[in-house]
Amino acid sequence: MNKTYRTFGGTVFDAANYIVLSAIGIAAVLPFLYVVAGSFASDTELTQRAFFIVPHSFSLMAYKYIFSTDTILHSLMNSMYVTVVGTLVNLVFTVTMAYGLSKKNVAGRNMIMNLIIFSMLFGGGLIPTYLVVRELQLLDSYWALMLPGAISAFNLIIVKNFFQELPPELEEAAKIDGCSDLSLLWRIVLPLSMPVLATFTLFYAVGHWNNFFSALLYINDPEKWPLQVMLRQIVLLSQMAAGSADSVDYNYVQQAQQSIKMAVIVVGTLPILFVYPFLQKHFAKGVLIGSVKG
Amino acid sequence: MKIRTEPNPGSGSVAAAAPTASLGRTRRWAKLKKDKWIYLLLAPGLLYFLIFKYVPMWGILLAFKDYQPFLGFWKSSWVGFEHFKIFFGNPEFVMLLRNTLILSFYNLLFYFPVPIILALLLNEVRRAYFKRTIQTLIYVPHFISMVIVASLTYVFLTTQGGIVNGLLEKYTGSTIDFLASPDWFRPMIILQTIWKESGFGTIIFLAALAGVDVEQYEAAIMDGANRWRQLWHITLPSIRNTIVILLILRMGEVMDNGFEQIYLMLNPLNREVAEVFDTYVYMMGITQGAFSYSTAVGLFKAVIGVILVLGSNWLAKRFGQTGIY
Numbered sequence: 001m002n003k004t005y006r007t008f009g010g011t012v013f014d015a016a017n018y019i020v021l022s023a024i025g026i027a028a029v030l031p032f033l034y035v036v037a038g039s040f041a042s043d044t045e046l047t048q049r050a051f052f053i054v055p056h057s058f059s060l061m062a063y064k065y066i067f068s069t070d071t072i073l074h075s076l077m078n079s080m081y082v083t084v085v086g087t088l089v090n091l092v093f094t095v096t097m098a099y100g101l102s103k104k105n106v107a108g109r110n111m112i113m114n115l116i117i118f119s120m121l122f123g124g125g126l127i128p129t130y131l132v133v134r135e136l137q138l139l140d141s142y143w144a145l146m147l148p149g150a151i152s153a154f155n156l157i158i159v160k161n162f163f164q165e166l167p168p169e170l171e172e173a174a175k176i177d178g179c180s181d182l183s184l185l186w187r188i189v190l191p192l193s194m195p196v197l198a199t200f201t202l203f204y205a206v207g208h209w210n211n212f213f214s215a216l217l218y219i220n221d222p223e224k225w226p227l228q229v230m231l232r233q234i235v236l237l238s239q240m241a242a243g244s245a246d247s248v249d250y251n252y253v254q255q256a257q258q259s260i261k262m263a264v265i266v267v268g269t270l271p272i273l274f275v276y277p278f279l280q281k282h283f284a285k286g287v288l289i290g291s292v293k294g
Numbered sequence: 295m296k297i298r299t300e301p302n303p304g305s306g307s308v309a310a311a312a313p314t315a316s317l318g319r320t321r322r323w324a325k326l327k328k329d330k331w332i333y334l335l336l337a338p339g340l341l342y343f344l345i346f347k348y349v350p351m352w353g354i355l356l357a358f359k360d361y362q363p364f365l366g367f368w369k370s371s372w373v374g375f376e377h378f379k380i381f382f383g384n385p386e387f388v389m390l391l392r393n394t395l396i397l398s399f400y401n402l403l404f405y406f407p408v409p410i411i412l413a414l415l416l417n418e419v420r421r422a423y424f425k426r427t428i429q430t431l432i433y434v435p436h437f438i439s440m441v442i443v444a445s446l447t448y449v450f451l452t453t454q455g456g457i458v459n460g461l462l463e464k465y466t467g468s469t470i471d472f473l474a475s476p477d478w479f480r481p482m483i484i485l486q487t488i489w490k491e492s493g494f495g496t497i498i499f500l501a502a503l504a505g506v507d508v509e510q511y512e513a514a515i516m517d518g519a520n521r522w523r524q525l526w527h528i529t530l531p532s533i534r535n536t537i538v539i540l541l542i543l544r545m546g547e548v549m550d551n552g553f554e555q556i557y558l559m560l561n562p563l564n565r566e567v568a569e570v571f572d573t574y575v576y577m578m579g580i581t582q583g584a585f586s587y588s589t590a591v592g593l594f595k596a597v598i599g600v601i602l603v604l605g606s607n608w609l610a611k612r613f614g615q616t617g618i619y
Contacts, residue, residue, distance in 0.1 A: 022428070050464070119348070125350065128352075130580065131350075131356075132350050258452075273434075
């Protein structure tokens with residue numbers, strides 16, 4: 001196919017296409033490269049040189065600075081805790097419910113499914129949900145970041161459909177061997193669902209790591225802030241310190257220099273980049289699972 | 295067992311009904327007991343939906359009450375549609391509607407075509423490793439948090455040592471305060487969206503493109519069709535349905551601008567173009583404590599949202615079934 005239509009115009013198009021796509025590919029990651037370079041540069045270099053990927057004056061000053069206090073480290077730990085425990089909560093809630101709903105003989109199954117679908121369409125909204133969390137005394141608790149989003153209805157339905165498509169013979173055989181529903185889930189269904197569960201583990205984990213909104217809403221204690229909220233304090237609010245009412249008076253936040261901000265951004269991005277190879281593989285699959293379902 | 299409980303035609307039906315019912319109940323009980331693990335497994339999820347989805351829905355009643363913290367949910371008095379009247383009479387309502395719709399419209403106009411074009415360009419690439427490399431690069435921003443995206447925007451565009459203003463000053467002698475300028479807010483938001491999502495947005499179109507039969511291209515080449523003709527007559531028609539359906543589904547989301555992105559880029563100086571329903575609800579409710587009023591605003595937005603989603607889904611289904619012809 002390739003050779004039959006090698007025309008001059010086609011070759012020009014191909015060349016242009018490769019150049020354009022290369023430029024777009026670079027544009028997608030260029031901001032990071034600059035920020036990484038900037039985080040190792042001095043502020044004088046940042047103001048004097050226009051754009052660079054390799055800093056002349058290599059310094060670890062910015063990193064020493066942000067790790068000289070516990071602030072960043074602390075929020076990193078908070079984020080990690082919420083991500084790990086929160087993802088576990090997501091998986092337990094989603095898998096148990098999906099497994100229950102995958103059984104056709106469960107009483108009220110259709111009604112439950114309809115209620116779940118309705119909740120995807122319409123919700124109480126921000127304030128009523130906030131008040132429920134407040135009434136449960138969950139404000140300033142990490143549970144407020146884990147429980148209100150414990151199940152994504154969309155993920156739940158996909159996992160349920162996957163469980164339903166497992167061959168029923170396996171279940172029958174296990175039942176005859178005296179397997180209870182619980183050990184069936186644990187010993188047969190879960191091991192068979194590992195690829196799907198890996199996808200959703202990543203979905204949920206990235207969601208937790210990147211989540212800013214819940215923490216903004218439910219966590220007021222700066223000691224408990226996850227990284228995303230801390231990032232905003234340092235990079236955004238120090239920018240408009242005068243303008244914003246809810247900026248917290250963090251002493252060094254106010255005077256944060258460009259290189260320090262960049263170092264904070266790098267610290268906040270690195271964990272995602274570490275898991276990116278897995279993400280790319282599974283997320284592309286996840287998008288298509290969602291769109292092709294019947 | 296069943297035969298024995300069958301009501302005897304000779305005996306009174308009232309007398310026979312009672313044992314049948316009780317036996318039905320024990321049998322149902324036995325069935326429940328047999329499936330006890332299933333119900334136990336369902337319990338946490340059911341509780342979740344009840345507490346965090348359905349209790350808040352019932353909390354919407356707040357929109358029709360005048361919530362006073364010291365009186366609580368129950369004792370606060372009913373005010374009917376008072377909050378809605380205030381909201382619709384408020385000039386801010388027009389501002390919110392305008393900002394929301396304009397942002398959605400810009401998004402449709404400037405962002406929506408980008409993933410399609412990008413997918414078409416990628417589809418023309420014959421070297422698999424090159425295509426994979428580009429895909430690997432352009433998916434990255436999708437996984438970056440909105441806070442990081444906003445942070446990058448700030449670091450790049452700030453007038454205090456940001457690279458863009460540094461270059462502007464060098465070549466034009468003046469700087470632009472992008473972050474505080476109402477004129478630059480919308481372009482900034484759309485550019486963020488294009489940078490963050492257009493790469494990832496190609497996936498669905500690439501999947502549709504992968505389904506095109508290669509023989510069609512071969513036949514077209516035999517007939518002397520050049521690249522443009524192939525694109526126009528084979529490639530584009532093959533993803534037309536996907537495009538139309540995604541476009542319709544997006545129509546259902548015009549009320550949603552994404553809270554985090556707007557909130558992070560919003561400040562008192564660009565508020566007149568930046569404030570949308572979601573950020574307004576947050577400000578009025580959480581920051582200023584007007585729970586009832588902001589619940590009413592949220593409810594208004596949610597109801598319009600449901601109507602739009604249902605309408606657009608109905609349309610998409612019609613297109614899905616009948617094709618586009």
